[in-house]
Amino acid sequence: xxxxxxxxxxxxxxxxxxxxxxxxxxxxxxxxxxxxxxxxxxxxxxxxxxxxxxxxxxxxxxxxxxxxxxxxxxxxxxxxxxxxxxxxxxxxxxxxxxxxxxxxxxxxxxxxxxxxxxxxxxxxxxxxxxxxxxxxxxxxxxxxxxxxxxxxxxxxxxxxxxxxxxxxxxxxxxxxxxxxxxxxxxxxxxxxxxxxxxxxxxxxxxxxxxxxxxxxxxxxxxxxxxxxxxxxxxxxxxxxxxxxxxxxxxxx
Amino acid sequence: xxxxxxxxxxxxxxxxxxxxxxxxxxxxxxxxxxxxxxxxxxxxxxxxxxxxxxxxxxxxxxxxxxxxxxxxxxxxxxxxxxxxxxxxxxxxxxxxxxxxxxxxxxxxxxxxxxxxxxxxxxxxxxxxxxxxxxxxxxxxxxxxxxxxxxxxxxxxxxxxxxxxxxxxxxxxxxxxxxxxxxxxxxxxxxxxxxxxxxxxxxxxxxxxxxxxxxxxxxxxxxxxxxxxxxxxxxxxxxxxxxxxxxxxxxxxxxxxxxxxxxxxxxxxxxxxxxxxxxxxxxxxx
Numbered sequence: 001x002x003x004x005x006x007x008x009x010x011x012x013x014x015x016x017x018x019x020x021x022x023x024x025x026x027x028x029x030x031x032x033x034x035x036x037x038x039x040x041x042x043x044x045x046x047x048x049x050x051x052x053x054x055x056x057x058x059x060x061x062x063x064x065x066x067x068x069x070x071x072x073x074x075x076x077x078x079x080x081x082x083x084x085x086x087x088x089x090x091x092x093x094x095x096x097x098x099x100x101x102x103x104x105x106x107x108x109x110x111x112x113x114x115x116x117x118x119x120x121x122x123x124x125x126x127x128x129x130x131x132x133x134x135x136x137x138x139x140x141x142x143x144x145x146x147x148x149x150x151x152x153x154x155x156x157x158x159x160x161x162x163x164x165x166x167x168x169x170x171x172x173x174x175x176x177x178x179x180x181x182x183x184x185x186x187x188x189x190x191x192x193x194x195x196x197x198x199x200x201x202x203x204x205x206x207x208x209x210x211x212x213x214x215x216x217x218x219x220x221x222x223x224x225x226x227x228x229x230x231x232x233x234x235x236x237x238x239x240x241x242x243x244x245x246x247x248x249x250x251x252x
Numbered sequence: 253x254x255x256x257x258x259x260x261x262x263x264x265x266x267x268x269x270x271x272x273x274x275x276x277x278x279x280x281x282x283x284x285x286x287x288x289x290x291x292x293x294x295x296x297x298x299x300x301x302x303x304x305x306x307x308x309x310x311x312x313x314x315x316x317x318x319x320x321x322x323x324x325x326x327x328x329x330x331x332x333x334x335x336x337x338x339x340x341x342x343x344x345x346x347x348x349x350x351x352x353x354x355x356x357x358x359x360x361x362x363x364x365x366x367x368x369x370x371x372x373x374x375x376x377x378x379x380x381x382x383x384x385x386x387x388x389x390x391x392x393x394x395x396x397x398x399x400x401x402x403x404x405x406x407x408x409x410x411x412x413x414x415x416x417x418x419x420x421x422x423x424x425x426x427x428x429x430x431x432x433x434x435x436x437x438x439x440x441x442x443x444x445x446x447x448x449x450x451x452x453x454x455x456x457x458x459x460x461x462x463x464x465x466x467x468x469x470x471x472x473x474x475x476x477x478x479x480x481x482x483x484x485x486x487x488x489x490x491x492x493x494x495x496x497x498x499x500x501x502x503x504x505x506x507x508x509x510x511x512x513x514x515x516x517x518x519x520x521x522x523x524x525x526x527x528x529x530x531x532x533x534x535x536x537x
Contacts, residue, residue, distance in 0.1 A: 054423060059346060086425035096416035098435060109424035112434060158420075165424055 005030035005169065005199040006051065011065035011075075013043075013050060015058065020046045023065070024225045026218060033191060033200045035214025035231065037207065039246070043223040044203045045093075048171050051201065052088040053081045069169070086113070089167035093174040095154040097146035097161075102129075102138050105146045105157055109165035124164055132160035133190050152183025156190065163194075170194065172202040176209065188213050207247055211235045219243050286514065290507030298508055307470060307492070308502055312509050314474055318387070318467070318482035319516065323456045325391025325478070326398055331448045333395070334402030338444070341403070342410040343432050362400035367460040369397050374464045388478040390466035397461055398451040405447020409440040442531035446524045453520035457513055459486040469495070485513040 006028035013021040021043045028034045036044045046055065053074065055061045066073045074084055086109075097105050106125040115121060125142075129135040134156040138149070146157055155175055162170060172191070176184040191200060191213055204210050210217055211231060218228040219238075227234065227243045238244045245251060297311050304310035337358075345351040373393030383389040413436045421431035455461070468481040469491060475482045492506035493499065 052423065054419065057419070057422070082425050082427055085423055090423040092416065092419065092423075094416065096414070096420045098417060098420065099439060108421070108434075109426075112421070112424065112426045112430045161420075161424065 003030045004028070005069065006201075007066075007068040007071075009066045009068070011050070011063065011067055013046060013055065013061065013063045016060040020223050021050070022223045025065075026225055026228050028199065028201060029216065030199045031195055031197075032215040033195050033202060033213055035210040035217045036201065036203045036220060037205075037210045037217060037247075038220035038226075039251070040205075042220040044220045045173055047220065048090075048173055048201060048203050050075075051169070051171055052085050052090055053079070054085075054090065056081060086165050087167055088169045088171060089162035089165065090171045091155070091158050091162055091173065091175045093177055095151065095158050095178070097149070097154050097157050100146060101143045102146050102149070102157060103142040106160050106164050109161060113165060125160075128160040128164040129157075131163050131194070132156045133186065133193075134160055150183070152179050152186060155179060155183070155187060159187075159190065159194075167198065169199045169201065172200065174203055174205055177205055184209070207235075207249070219246065221246070283514070286507055286510050289504065290509075290511035293504045293508030294511065298505075299512070302472075302474075303470065306498075307496060307505075308498060312483075312485070312488060312505075312512065314471060314483040315485045315488040315509065316512065316516075317474065318484040319456060319486070319513070321387050321475075321478070321482060322391040322394055322462060322466075322484065323452055325388060326394035326455055327448065327452055329392050329395030330398035330402055330451070331445075334399050334448065334451075335406050335444050337399070338403045338406030338410060339432065339437075342407050343428075343436070358400050358403050362404075365460075366397065366458050367463075369393055370461040370464050372396070373461060378465055384479055385464070385466045385481055386479045387466055387475060387482045390462040390482070390484075391478070393461045393465050394455040394458065397455045397458065398448065401451035401454065402444075402448045405450070406440070406444040409443025409447065410436065412443065413439045442527060446528045446531075449520055449524040449527070453517045453524070456520065457486050457517055459484075459490055462487060485509060485516070489513060 004027045008024055008026050008028070011021060011024045012019065024047065036047065038044045049055045050063065050067065051069075051074075055063075063075050065075070067075050069084075069088070072079075098108060100108070103125055106128050107121050110121050110124055126135060126139075129138060134153060137153060138157075141148070146154065149157060155178075159170075159175070175191075176187045179187065188209065191202065194200060195215075202214065214231045216229065217231040217234040219226045219234070221242065227238060227240050229239075234243070235247060238247065295311075299311060299316065300313050301311035302314050303312065341351060341354065345354075370393060373389055373396070377383045377389035377392045378385055381389075383392070417435045417439070418431050421435040422428070426434070459467075462484055466481050467484045467487040471481060471483055489506055489509045492502050492509060496502050
C-alpha cells in the first residue's frame with residue numbers, strides 16, 4: 001500500500017545559469033497526498049512541472065539527477081513525453097477550461113488520444129464528471145460552454161478533464177488559490193476522495209490547506225528541500241527551526 | 253475668468269479634434285469627388301460589358317473580372333504561405349539569431365516599393381517559372397506582396413490565444429501539433445482570415461506589381477485560362493486617365509472605374525470588419 005510511486009534522486013534544475021532546484025531527493029508514495037509548501041519562488045511549481053516534463057516548454061532548462069516513476073527515469077531524452085503526460089495528469093493554478101462545451105472539455109484528452117468510439121467517450125465523460133463531483137451540477141447542460149460555469153466548477157471540470165485520460169498520478173498546482181472558501185472546501189473533499197485511485201502531488205500556498213489534506217508534506221525554500229515528513233509531524237513538531245518559522249507564519 | 257489650465261486644455265482638445273476631423277474630411281472629399289464625377293457612368297452595362305469604340309464607350313467587365321481573378325490567386329498563394337509562416341514563427345521557432353533575421357526581413361518586406369515586387373515577379377514567375385505574362389504571374393506577385401501583412405496579423409492572432417490553452421492540451425498528452433491544431437488554430441483562425449482579407453484589399457488596388465507581369469492595355473476577348481493576359485481595374489484606370497488618345501472624353505469612364513475599384517476594396521474591408529465583429533461576440537459567449 002505504501003509503495004513508492006515517484007523516486008526523486010539528486011534532482012537539480014536550472015533556467016540557463018540560474019539554479020531553480022538544488023539537489024532534491026525524496027520519495028513520493030502511491031495513493032497518498034503529498035503537499036509541497038514554501039514561499040513564492042522557492043521552486044515548488046517548477047518541481048511539480050518537472051514531474052510531467054512541462055518545463056520542456058521553457059527554453060534553456062537543464063536538469064540533472066533522476067526522477068523515477070515506477071522505476072523508469074522520466075528525465076531521459078528518449079522518454080515519450082506524450083505518453084508520460086497521459087500517465088501524469090496536471091491541474092493548473094488558474095482553471096483553464098477550453099472554449100468548448102463542458103462535454104468536449106472532458107472528451108478532449110480522449111479524442112486526441114485517438115479514441116473515436118462515441119459510446120465509450122460518453123460513458124467516460126460521465127464517469128469523469130462524477131469522479132470530479134461535478135456531474136449532478138452539469139448533467140443537464142453538457143453541451144453548453146464551459147465558460148458558463150463558476151470558478152470552482154471550472155476547476156472541477158479541469159480535474160474531470162485530467163481524470164478522463166486515466167492518469168496514475170495527479171499533479172495540482174495551487175488548484176484552489178483562486179477560489180472562495182466554499183469552493184475550496186469542495187475541491188479539498190474531492191482531492192481526499194481521489195487519493196484512493198491516484199497518487200497526488202499538490203503545491204499549495206495555504207498552510208492550513210496543506211495541513212488539512214496532505215499525508216506527507218515537503219517544505220521547499222530557495223530551491224532546496226528543507227524538510228520532508230509525515231504531515232502530522234511536520235505541522236506539530238518540525239525538526240528544523242526554519243520550517244517552524246515558516247509554518248507558523250513568521251515569514252512567507 | 254477662465255483658468256489658464258482649463259484654457260490650455262480647451263485649445264489642446266480643439267487641436268486634437270481638428271486633426272481627427274481633418275483626416276475624415278480628406279476621405280470624405282475624395283469619395284465625394286469621385287462619386288460626383290463617376291456615378292454618372294455607373295450602369296448595368298458599365299459593369300457587365302466590355303469596352304467598345306476604342307474604349308470610349310461600353311463597360312469595364314474584363315477589368316473587374318481580371319482584378320477579381322488576380323486577387324483570388326493572391327489569396328490562394330498568400331493565405332497558406334503567410335499563415336504557415338506565422339504558425340512556424342510563433343509556435344515552433346525558438347528565439348534565435350536566425351528567427352530574428354526572419355522577423356526583420358518580414359518587417360522590411362512591407363516597406364519594399366510595389367514596383368520592385370513587379371520586377372521580382374517578372375524574374376521569378378514570368379521567366380523562371382515560365383508562367384508568361386499572365387493572370388497566374390500577376391496573382392502570385394500580388395500574393396507575395398500580401399505576405400508581410402498576413403504574417404504579422406496571423407502572428408498577432410496566435411499571440412492572443414492564451415498560453416493556458418496550449419499547456420492544458422499538452423498536459424493531457426497532446427502532441428505539439430495536436431495542441432496547435434485543436435486548441436490554438438480554431439481560436440486564431442478568425443483573426444488570421446481578417447488579416448488576410450485586409451492585406452488582399454491593399455494589394456487589389458496595386459498597379460505596379462501587375463504592370464509587367466500580365467496586365468494588358470486592352471484585350472478584345474476575356475482570358476480563357478490563368479496563363480492568359482488580363483485587364484485589371486487599377487491599370488485600366490491608369491490608362492483611361494493618362495494613356496488614352498482622348499483622355500478628356502473618357503474622364504467620366506475613368507472616374508467610374510475608380511468608383512468600382514474603391515467599392516470593391518471597401519467591400520473587402522467591410523467583410524473583414526463584419527468577420528471581426530462576429531468573432532468578438534462569439535468569444536464573449
